[in-house]
Amino acid sequence: MTEKKGRVFSGARPTGRQHLGNYLGAIKNYVALQDDYECIYCIVDLHALTTLETTENLRQNSYEMALDFLAAGIRPEETIIFIQSHVPEVTELHTILSMVTPLGKLTDLPTFKEKARQQPHNVNYGLVGYPVLMTADITLYKANIVPVGIDQAPHLEFAREVVRSFNYRYQTNVLIEPEMKSTELPKVIGIDGVQKMSKSLNNHIELAATPEETTQRVMQMVTDPQRQRRSDPGRPEVCNVFTFHKVFSPADMVAEIDVECRRAGIGCVECKQRMAANLNQHLEPFRQKRAEYARDPNYVWDVLRDGKERASKIAKQTMIEVRQAVGLP
Ligand code: ADP
16 A cells, blocks of 8 residues: 555535535545545534434435445545544543633634524534534544635634644644645535525535436526626626536537627526536436445445444544543543
């Protein structure tokens, strides 16, 4: 085996099937980084508890997420995929890190404020501590690199500060300051053309959707708001459909649409149809692989069990070092 450059960790909440935002913002890097890094990808079910009204779908959602990871190209022979709560050391580290975390920093985070606005009836303690648990996730596995979408940037910066505080407070270098790694498209906009693509906003396109469903969602995409009639010239630079063309269409088509849209040579309907066809073509191997894995659920659960064993070993070792550094008897 070739020497790896370091360790990668990332997590995503098991809120259901993954969408194009997750894929283009994070999973693409999960896959690419496997070549050079030892990778650990976590289905963060404890994090999901901060926002879920009900937990009845947690198990099924975790399974669906593992299917998405595998189908996208995560290689479980090398890479660890596991469920967060299966390795409980993270909760101990979370508690220890919470003692070096100023409360004001947490309540000032824009991500917390946004969540508190979204669920004013349920501003729970876990919601405030979310970034501390995330820091525990990353540092428990001594990750150097964290591939995530741009929405996670404040959390990464926060994690780095907590690591510095911990290492300074206990005069140690046990915890590693992680670096964020984003893709070329760190913020994918939803089909509404305005907000971040997100399942909770229902402006998403699922990776595992059928070609028909995918096309239907693409046809609902909001384009350049100034282009109201077919004869109006468009502005590709503000059109989300064009952003997707740049990712999924061949370069000559992208160049052609760029020109034709500006002189109203192509309408939004045709433009979307062509993008949907390319997107569907791009997703076809993913869908086939996903269907293959779905035929053998036991295999998927075995992957998660094996991931748990491998993750546990690393977690236990880190906690020995952390307890020693802190001076816990
Ligand atoms: P979490 O709450 O743990 O971020 P999500 O399922 O919302 O869970 O996101 C999983 C990953 O996908 C994260 O790295 C997140 O930054 C990324 N992501 C989610 N939505 C988008 C988006 N619209 N654009 C870019 N990246 C995204």
